[in-house]
Amino acid sequence: xxxxxxxxxxxTNLKWRRPAIVGFPWNSVARxxxxxxxxxxxCLGSDHLIASINLRSSLVLLSLFAAGCASNVIVEExxxxxxxxxxxxxxxxxRIPEEFNNFVHEENVLGRETWTINLGRANASFFEQxxxxxxxxxxxxxxxxxxxxYKFDALVEPQIEGFEFSVPNQSKTDAFAVWxxxxxQIFDSVGNNASTWxxxxxxxxxxxxxxxxxxxxxxxxLAMRDAAALILLQMNKxxxxxxxxxxxxxVSGLGSQxxxxxxxPEYSARPASIFAIGGIDDARE
Amino acid sequence: MxxxxxxxxxxxxxxxxxxxxxxxxxREETTGLLEGETVVVMAKSYHQGNETEADYIRxxxxxxxxxxxxxxxxxxxxxxxxxxxxxxxxxxxxxxxGLDQLMARPGxxxxxxxMGVRYIVWLDGDTSRVTQGGSLSCAAxxxxxxxxxxxxxxxxxxxxxxxxxxxxxxxxxxxxADFNGTSFLPALVVPIPLIARTQSKAxxxxxxxxxxFIVSDEQV
Numbered sequence: 001x002x003x004x005x006x007x008x009x010x011x012t013n014l015k016w017r018r019p020a021i022v023g024f025p026w027n028s029v030a031r032x033x034x035x036x037x038x039x040x041x042x043c044l045g046s047d048h049l050i051a052s053i054n055l056r057s058s059l060v061l062l063s064l065f066a067a068g069c070a071s072n073v074i075v076e077e078x079x080x081x082x083x084x085x086x087x088x089x090x091x092x093x094x095r096i097p098e099e100f101n102n103f104v105h106e107e108n109v110l111g112r113e114t115w116t117i118n119l120g121r122a123n124a125s126f127f128e129q130x131x132x133x134x135x136x137x138x139x140x141x142x143x144x145x146x147x148x149x150y151k152f153d154a155l156v157e158p159q160i161e162g163f164e165f166s167v168p169n170q171s172k173t174d175a176f177a178v179w180x181x182x183x184x185q186i187f188d189s190v191g192n193n194a195s196t197w198x199x200x201x202x203x204x205x206x207x208x209x210x211x212x213x214x215x216x217x218x219x220x221x222l223a224m225r226d227a228a229a230l231i232l233l234q235m236n237k238x239x240x241x242x243x244x245x246x247x248x249x250x251v252s253g254l255g256s257q258x259x260x261x262x263x264x265p266e267y268s269a270r271p272a273s274i275f276a277i278g279g280i281d282d283a284r285e
Numbered sequence: 286m287x288x289x290x291x292x293x294x295x296x297x298x299x300x301x302x303x304x305x306x307x308x309x310x311x312r313e314e315t316t317g318l319l320e321g322e323t324v325v326v327m328a329k330s331y332h333q334g335n336e337t338e339a340d341y342i343r344x345x346x347x348x349x350x351x352x353x354x355x356x357x358x359x360x361x362x363x364x365x366x367x368x369x370x371x372x373x374x375x376x377x378x379x380x381x382x383g384l385d386q387l388m389a390r391p392g393x394x395x396x397x398x399x400m401g402v403r404y405i406v407w408l409d410g411d412t413s414r415v416t417q418g419g420s421l422s423c424a425a426x427x428x429x430x431x432x433x434x435x436x437x438x439x440x441x442x443x444x445x446x447x448x449x450x451x452x453x454x455x456x457x458x459x460x461x462a463d464f465n466g467t468s469f470l471p472a473l474v475v476p477i478p479l480i481a482r483t484q485s486k487a488x489x490x491x492x493x494x495x496x497x498f499i500v501s502d503e504q505v
Contacts, residue, residue, distance in 0.1 A: 080369070081366040081367070081369035082369070083369050083370050084368065084369065084370075084371065084390060084391060084392035084393055084396065085370075085391070086391060173336070174338075175331075175336070202332070202375075204331045205339070206338050206339050206340070208339070208340070222374075225373060226373060226374065226375050228370065229369075229370035229373040229375050229376050230375060232370050233370060233376060
């Protein structure tokens with residue numbers, strides 16, 4: 001535990017009316033609010049007072065320590081390596097939801113640290129790259145684009161159903177971990193809901209350096225890579241998306257609730273549940 | 286000047302904690318490395334609960350690729366990227382049974398051949414704090430600062446390296462490293478750290494043994 005000694009002086013002839021910070025841990029830097037204990041003790045004498053320290057510098061120093069209690073992590077757009085898989089010979093439309101262009105997760109950990117994780121366009125970039133490697137032709141649709149204006153075999157609409165992370169304080173290890181739960185809805189060329197698939201991805205990175213910003217960034221990118229590996233290897237098996245290349249699905253025997261409105265595909269995400277680490281939760285409907 | 290040259294290493298030796306080491310290997314196949322063949326060092330998947338530190342992997346990579354009997358080492362990340370998605374933590378083969386099937390995947394044999402990878406060294410294990418004790422307190426004031434007390438701690442580094450031969454898709458054997466180090470920190474105004482570099486020694490020890498294991502042509 002680092003200790004800040006606040007030296008207070010009661011001597012009136014020196015005109016000191018407020019405590020001033022005059023000592024700092026000499027061998028380490030405070031990393032959390034809880035690491036700092038404040039001790040008040042009387043001054044030994046006027047010689048020990050450093051008169052140049054005033055309220056302004058004290059406030060600046062205090063604000064520096066306070067800033068250490070909030071961490072802001074900006075995740076850069078990940079690069080998915082070219083995979084060794086055969087592309088599926090079909091035309092797929094990928095609808096990027098608005099939240100994929102500016103996803104920010106904020107969480108207060110144990111009431112002590114506030115973590116803000118800004119994924120920005122990372123998710124949009126991730127899915128664009130991934131689908132480019134998976135399918136022969138990919139059309140990127142924005143949230144406001146009308147799917148009926150385009151021709152495709154299947155439309156995929158990914159969503160973030162859950163985002164969680166853990167820091168070493170919580171896990172009692174030296175690692176940062178990130179869980180991302182994506183939910184993908186797949187529609188055929190006329191708007192029938194062909195399948196819904198949930199992917200739980202996990203990334204873990206050892207703590208390196210004093211802060212955890214870089215480690216958490218890396219854990220988030222590893223979670224996206226984990227999702228990419230799972231989607232590349234399991235998506236067709238779990239959703240039978242390649243079957244849609246032969247034409248829209250036959251819905252004559254299905255209930256009307258399984259037919260989605262292609263004009264206004266507004267889907268309510270299921271409530272996020274507890275993550276299953278590294279698993280496949282196939283919610284095919 | 287001369288005194289400095291002599292005194293510095295002596296002081297460095299005197300100011301380090303003690304480390305005990307045990308290295309063992311178990312051979313299953315004949316090994317050897319031809320010119321142009323390379324080695325890659327991987328951590329076993331954290332999906333399976335492995336906690337091997339990233340800096341330990343880097344250290345073993347560096348130690349294998351330098352010094353006496355240096356091997357050609359392909360950086361871990363380059364190997365994983367070039368074989369995406371087959372060596373991700375989720376998808377990497379857990380044993381050699383699936384290697385033949387993996388090597389039959391489109392593009393995989395070519396990527397492996399292009400990098401010249403002959404052996405994959407899978408690392409498992411970690412360094413952990415076994416016990417600690419003592420008491421040390423530091424204080425600083427306007428007149429200066431200082432510490433008083435005595436603290437000690439013991440670290441254990443236990444790692445296992447499994448060597449897979451991609452030529453015949455078989456496990457060539459394992460090398461294990463168990464290192465224990467005790468560090469001391471006495472302080473009388475000025476702290477004097479006597480640090481046992483357990484993980485670093487486990488890295489160098491394991492790498493040295495791996496070099497011997499891989500280049501040796503010993504029969505089973």
